[in-house]
Amino acid sequence: MKMTAETNPTSVEIPSKLSAIQNLKNQHSRIISGGTILQINWEAGLEKPEHLISTEKLPELIGIAEVQLDGKLYLKMGAAMTISDCLNNSFVRKNASILAEACEKIAAPAVRNRGTIGGNICSKIGDTIPALLVLEAQLSFYNGEQEYMISLRKWLAKPTPPSAELLTSIFIPIIHRQNYSFFRKIGRRESFTAAIISIAGYLEYEENTIKAARLSIGGGAHLPCRLTSAENELNKAVKEIDWSCLYKEIQDDFSSYTDPFVTAEYRKKVAANLFVSRVKDFLKEQRKE
Ligand SMILES: Cc1cc2nc3c(=O)[nH]c(=O)nc-3n(C[C@H](O)[C@H](O)[C@H](O)COP(=O)(O)OP(=O)(O)OC[C@H]3O[C@@H](n4cnc5c(N)ncnc54)[C@H](O)[C@@H]3O)c2cc1C
Incomplete structure (x- = not known):
């Protein structure tokens, strides 16, 4: 039986x-x-x-604060904080505004009041992950004996059994250098909808040069990832950027899928259009200043 x-x-x-x-x-x-x-x-x-x-009674998974770790400043978020907690927290809004943006695009308030940041990450398909990838988040896991740290990027690449390790906290480096970041979720409706894709970007810019570029993509059933070849194409003097090459690199870097509603090719084109237009808009603003 x-x-x-x-x-x-x-x-x-x-x-x-x-x-x-x-x-x-x-x-x-x-x-x-x-x-x-x-x-x-x-x-x-x-x-x-x-x-x-x-996880509901574990005090180690509660709280959002700025903390020092090995001489560096981080935003520490307990894994059991709800999506609403993250969205409404002043430290998150100040230090990781694109994470707040991503949280705002998740489900309706009732689900955001119940669902946690930890569950969103551990599902490996949550909309917060692209934002956390460009913010270079670190994760702290409890393995039954001790807590250890691993970058979100490395953890995503690991095949993990469902319950062998418990996510306790998320650490986001607090950066004081000037930077520009963006998050965008594309769904089949404007709100309360699953993502076709979710994208995030982070740029540091100085004297007509992009000093640091991080791009990531996820949403739907995609395993979120950084777009490293596209990042390399952006990490240079602005006049040297080959925009058609960047457009192609984004599509090549992004491994997508076709479902009954949307083809992989469509998702790739939407992603490339979104990234290129956001970066170009940012550079246009810089030239005006
Ligand atoms: C109507 C509806 C709409 C939704 N819309 C969206 C959306 O737009 N975007 C989006 O990203 N998500 C969406 N979701 C999914 C979900 O609500 C969120 O991803 C939420 O953040 C998940 O958190 P949870 O605490 O409920 O996870 P749970 O359901 O409790 O867990 C999810 C997974 O993570 C594991 N897990 C949970 N906590 C931990 C931990 N601390 N350590 C290790 N593993 C853990 C669980 O074992 C499970 O595998 C939606 C859900 C519903 C019902």
Whole structure:
């Protein structure tokens, strides 16, 4: 007989500190935060796990603050902070405005009040990830023995089992150099909609030269990534940028997919148009100043 939730109900563990978690390494466990993605998966027919580990009472996952780490300043965000907490937080708005922009584009207020930044990242498809990639976010994970840090970019490249490690905090470097950043989510409707693509960019500019360029893309079912060849094409004196090459690099760097509504080619073209126009608009503004 197949075991279902009716014959074998899911047990729930609600630890009140990290060291009290009991079943992190158990392959039948799953971490749950807001549950907004897990709930959709279960409604779509995915089997419920035997055991859930809830993050809701873990104090280590709460709070948003500016902190010093190895002599550097970071914005530290607890993984259990909701999308609304992040959106409305003054430190986030000051130090990571594109993250606030990304949060504003996620779902409707009821979901934002329940869904967490940790769940958004750990789904590996959340709309905050492109913004966090260009902000060069670091993640802190608890592996059952200790916490360790890894860059979001490296972590995305790792194949992780569902519940072996628990995300505790997100660290965003606080940069005092002048910079320009942007986030844009394209959906099939203006709001309350899943993304066709979400893009983010970060530029440092000085004396007619782009000193640092970071571009990233995600949204829909894409695994978010940085567009490194396109970044290289931008990292130079403005007069040396080959715009048609940049347009092509963006499309080549971005590995997309076709679904019943949108082709991969369409997504690639939209992405290239968006990036190129945002960068050109920024440079036009700089020339006026
Ligand atoms: C109607 C609706 C609309 C939505 N629209 C959007 C949207 O526009 N953009 C978007 O990005 N998302 C959207 N979502 C998805 C979701 O609400 C958000 O991504 C939310 O931030 C997920 O957080 P959560 O806490 O609910 O995750 P959960 O469902 O609790 O968990 C999601 C995944 O992360 C894992 N996980 C959770 N917390 C941790 C942790 N601390 N450590 C390790 N693993 C963890 C879980 O095991 C699970 O695999 C939508 C959902 C709904 C229901």
